[in-house]
Amino acid sequence: MDQDNFSEAMINGETAFSNANYALALEWFRKALEEKSDDPRALLRAGTVCLPLKKYEESFDYFRKSMELDPENGDNAFNLANAYFIRGDHAKAFEFYSAAESKRCSADIKPRLYYQMALLCSMRRDIKAALTNFKKYEDLDRTGMVSLDPAVISEKIKLYMMDNDLGNAAKYAVQWISVAPAELRTYMVYFSILMAQKKYAAAGKVLDDAEKYAEIDAASAVKLSNERVKLAVAKAESSPSDSKALLDEAYNTTKTLMEKADASAKDELKLQMAEICMKLSNYKEAITxxxxxxxxxxxxxxxxxxxxxxxxxxxxxxxxxxxxxxxxxxxxxxxxxxxxxxxxxxxxxxxxxxxxxxxxxxxxxxxxxxxxxxxxxxxxxxxxxxxxxxxxxxxxxxxxxxxxxxxxxxxxxxxxxxxxxxxxxxxxxxxxxxxxxxxxxxxxxxxxxxxxxxxxxxxxxxxxxIAFFRKRMLKGVNNNSAVIFRARMYAEIAKFAKAEEMANLLVLDTKTEVMAYIDECRKELQGM
Known part of the structure; x- marks a missing residue:
């Protein structure tokens, strides 16, 4: 081996790599490996530079050789896992991340390993495993900054929402706003969670805070106004006494937005307007x-x-x-x-x-x-x-x-x-x-x-x-919509005993509504 040639090839490769000239960098790292085929750093750099060039098989060869040379070094398995992850072969990536976890890893590799495993678990919707790996990632963080990483916070919010755990999702949404108070999307995520929880007063305050503290351009201002429309419509459904006033407010705001909106947003606003008209019983306008x-x-x-x-x-x-x-x-x-x-x-x-x-x-x-x-x-x-x-x-x-x-x-x-x-x-x-x-x-x-x-x-x-709805009920529980429609249809064809049998399966409030409909059908039949 010529040490001077090896050193020069490595320096030239690093320089080309730092300037994003990956093809040239790979040429130099190959030359370095010609001089010293088992050098760990040359193998690492050659394998890494292959990835942006999409030379995946060559990359795998370099990382596999590193593993063969030092099988107990978890860093090598981690690098191979990353290569598979970038190529999109998530099963292989998980296999080698798991292998790396059981081996000796550098202090900076182990937390990154758990972060990658958390992402993979999230992709396959294994919520518990993803959250556990994020916890391991945070526990190994010596800087204390991981818990403030917006990428980690937003991923956790997504996981909790997938799990329908709106309480924890809201907790991390508040944390996200604290970390990135100028980003409008942080407020919008929190607003969506509060709307799902039907916490309308808190949701309105989030919109107020967004207008005060977030960076807002013209498009963002329109978005905020539209969110206020959604808030008004939701409040109308939960407050019958104020419903008309709230829906009128939503109608007028949407009408103003339609006058300002560009072509790409106008159709969604028209659809929103039609829905508001429907809720206001302005059926003819909604149809138009x-x-x-x-x-x-x-x-x-x-x-x-x-x-x-x-x-x-x-x-x-x-x-x-x-x-x-x-x-x-x-x-x-x-x-x-x-x-x-x-x-x-x-x-x-x-x-x-x-x-x-x-x-x-x-x-x-x-x-x-x-x-x-x-x-x-x-x-x-x-x-x-x-x-x-x-x-x-x-x-x-x-x-x-x-x-x-x-x-x-x-x-x-x-x-x-x-x-x-x-x-x-x-x-x-x-x-x-x-x-x-x-x-x-x-x-x-x-x-x-x-x-x-x-x-x-x-x-x-x-x-x-009716047979269709019956079949859907047989396929699984918690299909209340099928129960409701089946009950209504039995009532409409005067099978009142079957209709009441269905209604009795429902929770009290819904049962009361369906029973009232059944009585209407019975009275209508008696009056004929």
Whole structure:
């Protein structure tokens, strides 16, 4: 070995590395290893510089050789684990982090090891293990600064929220604000936690503090105003006596925000306005706003400019075209062969309370297997790529929910039937159940008032929906929405004993509400 050549190669490699010239650095470290193939530092630097170059296999070779040369040195296993972590092979990364933990590690490596293990446990949603590893990371910190690290605090908040431990999440959110008082997102996280806890007074104070202490630009100011709208709407639901005033406040603030908002934010604000109108029982205005969003969706799909809202009522053909946009996408799947046209032959069979066989075709249309939980259903397709880029996930789920609620409220059962048929495919459990329920309810109402559906059609829809909700109950406990809809549907078809049987399964407040609905149905039947 030529010591001078080795030293020069290492110095040149370090210089190139410090200047982010990784390809050149690797050349020099390779030259150093040609002179001294078992040098620990040369192996470490060569392996490290391979990572930004995505030369993972070469990196693994260097780190594995380090382990072979000094198998009891945990630092070498840690370096190999990091390489796997960066490549995205988390199973291998965890294997070598675990190996490093049982070996001799440098003082600065051991805490970093536990931090990495905590991240991996968090990724696989092992909350207890992640929190334990974060505790080990903090215990080994000799500076006392780890507990003030925003990255660690924010990760802990996420873990506690995943575990639905809002108390600890709130505690660390307060700590995060103390560490980073100028960052708006710290206040927003705490605000969200307090809203989930229904601590509305405290949530309002957090928004006040954010306006005082956080760095706020024009966009942030709009965001804060919008959070105040959400706070007002939430308070309205918990305080019926103040509901009208709070919703009016939310309506006026949203209207002002819509006038200021840029195009990318306007659709979300329109959706919010439609929801507020629905809560104010301004159903016609809510429908007008929601249908205007569907008109824009149709225009985007056709690469046309958005249609100006003239304020005129849409005729039935316009509405029908918009409502069926998503349904047509499923038809296209069948036409292309992506979905089997004879899918009904393979539809899952289950049974109603009387033992009658029921076929459920809807799940099959979305390629959902018989053992798939409803939470795993696909979201309603969002037809235009341009729309998906600026609208949050679930935008169309909520849009159809608002439309369906308003159509049902104004007894527009034609449109309620169409919209329910779309919403029942939502990935949101409640929306999906609501869509299925209103679809059947609309058929029943239409069978009573028009020739569009018969009584037999209504019986079929009710049997299939009730069997669906029964099946969901059988799949697991705590499915109260299925219980509620099943009880309502029994009451609507005069099976009052079965309806009361379902209602008795619910907590007292909900049971009282459902029982009141059952009594309404009984009185309506007696008055006929």
């Amino acid at each position: 706003i929601a249908e205007s969003l569907l008109k824009e969706q149709a225009a985007e799909k056709n690469d046309a400019k958005p249609i100006e809202d003239s304020g005129e009522e849409l005729d039935e053909s316009d509405i029908e075209e918009m409502i069926y946009n998503d349904m047509q996408m499923m038809d296209e799947k069948i036409a292309s062969g992506e979905i089997d046209e004879g899918i009904g032959e393979y539809a899952e069979v289950y049974y109603d309370d009387d033992g009658n066989a029921i076929r459920d075709f809807s799940d099959g249309l979305l390629d959902i297997g018989p053992d798939t939980e409803i939470e795993e259903q696909e979201e309603i397709p969002e037809p235009a790529a341009e729309a998906a880029a600026v609208r949050k996930p679930g935008f169309y789920d909520k849009l159809y929910f608002i439309l369906l609620s308003c159509y049902a409220a104004v007894e527009d059962y034609d449109n309620a039937f169409k919209t329910g048929g779309i919403l029942k495919h939502s990935s949101n459990v409640y929306y999906s159940y609501f869509g299925r329920y209103i679809e059947a309810f609309s058929v029943k109402k239409l069978s009573e008032s028009s020739d569009r559906f018969s009584g037999e059609d209504a019986d079929k829809y009710y049997a299939e929906a």
